[in-house]
Amino acid sequence: MKRWNLKSLLFYSHDGQRRDIDLKPESVNIITGNSHTGKSAIAEVIDYSMGSSECHIPGRVRDACSWVGMIWVKDQTQCIICRKMPPGPKAVSNDVYLDVGANIIAPKSATDLRRTMDCETALRRIEQLLGIGQVQTELFGAPSRTPVRVSLRSVIPYLLQDDQHIINKNALLRTSASDRREQYIIDTLPYVVGAIDETTVAREAELRRLKAALTSEERRQAARQSVVAEESTLTEALIQEAAQVGLLKDIPANITAQAARDILRALDADPQEESSPFATDEQLELLYADDRRLSGEGSTLRNQISAAKRAIQASESFTATGRSEERRLSVVKLIPDEATEDACPLCTQPVRDRVDSVEKVRMAVRRVQGELREVLRERPKIDATIAELENRLTDVTTKVAAVREKIKTLVGETEARRAAQTLSERRSRVLGRISMYLQAAEPTPVLEAQAQSKIPDLQSRIEELESELDPEAKLNGLDLAKARLNAMASEIGALLPLDSRYRLSPFDINLRNLSVGIVTSKRREDMRDVGSDENYLTLHVAFLLAFHRLFAERDRPVPGFILFDQLSRPYYPPDPLRPTQEEVVTSRQPEVSSLRKYFDVLFNEVGRGESLQVLVLEHAYFSDDPRFVSATRERWINGVALIPEDWPEPP
Template sequence: MKIASIHIYSHDGRRRDQPFETEGLNIITGLASTGKSSLSDIVEYCMGEADCKIAEGFIREKVSWFAVTFQFPGQQVFVAKPNPRPGRVQCSLAMLLRGAKIKTPDFEDLAHNGGDELVQQVLSSMLGIPETKTAVPERSSRVSYSVNVKHTTYYLFQKQGLVASKDLLFYRQSEEHLPQAIRDTFAVLFGISQLADMETEANRRATQRELKIATKELRSAEEAEEALDTKGVGLLAEARAVGIQFGSASASDMPESTGPASDLVASLRQVLSWRPGSTPLMANSEMAKLQARRLSLRMQRNDVQGEIAATQRYVKGASEFESEIHEQRARLESINALPRSADGAWQWPFLREEDARMDGIAQALLGELSSLSEELQSVGGARPRLDQRLATLTEKSSSLAAEIRQLEQSINAAVLIEEKAVALADANAQASRVQGRVSFYLESLKPSDAINTLKLKVQRLQAKLDELILDAGAEDDAEARMHSVLTNISSTMTSLIGEFKPFFWEFPFWVDMRDLTVVVQRPGNPVPMKRTGGGANWLAYHMSALLAMHHYASKNGVPIPRFLMLDQPTQVYFPTQIAYEAAAGDIQRVQQTKDADLVAARRLFEILLNYTKKVVPGFQIIVTEHANFADEWFQDALVEEPWMSPPALVPHDWPSWQQ
């Protein structure tokens, strides 16, 4: 699978085609912001990627459809996908055509006839990717998934920033969970996890799970049978302790037989059939009535006691009043000792008769004395009624107190009954829990024939597992295949690195798929790529590792596409970004630049050209670049004139989606 051409469509129906040579080196050079870096994004988008990674701006505004014509041996596949609507970055709709030689459709003929899933299925099938899933270790949180053409992109793109990274080797390696996906899919694509091995491994795991379950069931059955006496008698003791009545009346009568049909089992079954009695509880309404009646009587008694206190205070006041009147009356009665005149009138002693007459005063005093006598008679007449009232109230208070005591006794009795009922309910709950454990225990008992059946099952599964392990040896074979593949790739990589002459080029190199990096096999002190220095060195390691993998894939029929897209690889050879962009597309400026390592930059393209002609003849490499060399072989590799007028990929007069 290679790239025959890339196509973009305007909103008004125009089309821009960018053809490529399917064999050899293809170079697009020019200024920055001309759309060069978007070419690999278009290819990835049309390989069934839902996310459109083409940068927002001129291209996204003026292009309505993106398309790629993929070249297979004797056949082409045309894939077109709509530009996601403004504000969106995803689109899963696609148009797919297959044929020996496809005529690029016009804008009017574009219509989606499937989606990303169809694109992935067709491209994966034509590449020959096996319909298998990634191998996942037992007890792993990862989920096995099918490998498809999307998983080949890790080896197809080296974009700006990645191509000379010291920390990352593969495309999208920095994304979450993808490092493990690269490892898993590498094993499938490069033939390490073979389909037969995976089927054998799946059977082994399934048999191992069945054996584990059967062994657990057998162990449980044997333990239940061995522990019947101890556990069963213990359950019976618990049942008796919580009040469950059954069979024997005393602990000395406990059954001791251990057979499944023994008296012990029969007693345990009686425990399950026992039902606790119930104690009726007083209704809440009745208790409320008693408490309300007690409250009412207490209020009545309080009222009566208040009346008694008031009457007693009244009696006390009347007694004090009566005493005061008696004292005043005694003083007034002394008037009778005064002398009288011949006509009976009162007079003062020791005075002449004409001076001692006191008729008016005497009459007043006698009137007061008469009034006091009447008041004494009134108070004395009320005393019997007051005494009777006090007696009546006292009797009523005593009656109410007696009734209150009787009600309190009734309430206390009801509370006691309720407490006993609650205690009985708790005992019944404990009994129910014991019954539950007895039920579980009886269900777990296995008859002897069931245990024999389980033993035979365990023996059969163990024999099957031993046979699978002896016949397969899949794990050892997979490790051996992984080592063999990496040894071959690493050998080719070491040879290619020797052409770049970076640091440590005199030592062997190794592709480390565990850490996804390149390692210098320096004796006694291996050095990973991230601990080496210099962008030119990292570029050499990247290029050599990817080209070595494609070399192995080409020689051994690995189902990955036969192309590699590189974005601005020579940037590491220029002292600054300004100097690099200043030389964009201009042959004279490149030749006149003195402070750039042009020899190394030119050697990079020579290595790439030699790779497509001699190392892997017919391999396709597409490079988007600023530098432009005057060498004839370099100019022959240009697919178009240098892109000097941004954005060269999209014509200026194309309308945007807003127009």
């Protein structure tokens, strides 16, 4: 077997079941049946399993399956690749199971599947199996754009013709035209069709590297020649700079070029860097911490003094009020001490009712006098406290002043240190320029010999590579691929149904934009202009088969597999008014002869012995065609479908 074919499609349920669709390599394989049975899901399953960044598998299949996958085969080697279905609304899963070997067995159920690698690693492994090298394509006509990497995703569009593209009048390949990946397909096409290969790409990369090295070396030698030509000016300027930064004390008068170089050489050998010890930043930080601490103490003392003074003011206010109250109550002194509660306090005559106000007044007077004495006793204590606090505040203020004076001194030293550092940096830059000048002006004999031969060696190798990588030759390679595709597509198209006005006209493909058309005696008509679903179908089938002839002819790393979804689309288009049942057709029905031609061509192409495998998903079923019946792997009718009815879906 020359090319990789698809042996089986694998579907794993959530409850331990597995559904296999077995295919026959190097043969036409047909799956036919009613609509809504899951046929169109197969293209999406293949695309998703082969590393698609999106999952477009229809809902019923997506919900009922935990994993999907396939088995590829080439001679005795098999490759099983399964990819986990994305959970919930997640776009994709990155979990991939990959196994490669001879006579390997697929896991029986989802519980036996496990992630063996991520999706990107799996793609790299399959690329190795196919023979896709580490290739960064050199873009045709767009050298300013970044080259793109050829990958497994570069070849998928040549394998799948789903029901949306098989009669698309605007796009030949799946995911081309109006798709954001169209440019990627076009950029990688020269490698896919064999216009360039790994050797060519490696030489292009070497050529880019050598051209960059040549430019760098030419600039270096030009700089050296400039140094030699302007030696006196450069040496004088460097000596002046050295004097400005203190590396030289005196500049000799009327200095010669050789003497100037000797001075520069001495400076390069012994730069005489000086160090200037100054206070460290740690010392300054400690002083700042002391300043913050003492300032805090001072603030606290000021608050305490203010509180004490407020207490004195309150006591003075109370004393004045008490004195006033005492004077107001002093009227009690006019009453004799022997006055009783049963007599008038002034005339001492007996009274009918008792009088107790005199004693109350006397008690009030005694209370006021006692409070006044208490306030007068506390005042000296408060005055002493204020005096002590003010003494402490004076001491703290003195310490703060001392600390801030130290800070001022150290800040000045720090600025001087920074100035010294700036001077040191300037000296280093001057010394660096001196060293670079001496290296350019006085290279060693070995380096001089190497420099003299480097540019000629680079130029010689660049010329050799440019002769091997002639852009015209590369374009000619693309033109040759185009010519072969046109010839083969025209040959195949002659066997397929086509409007009579195009019957003798050659087919044409533009590999720069993947547009196809038919060349008439008057003009080239693009596919969309030829009209008719039958014409679109013929162009699609003819060019897909032509591509695979070219892949086999040039041994390109593309699997020998094509999926066509519903070749009968022009003849049995979807009709909402008609039951979506399998169309059982016989040779006696109209339009069947046209549809038969497509299957005849497919059987003939597979029979060429180029390891081509074709999978057709179809509504039509030719019950009277033995080849068709024999090629039919499954018929999904009478309740049979891709996903069995008893497969559960997660809640």
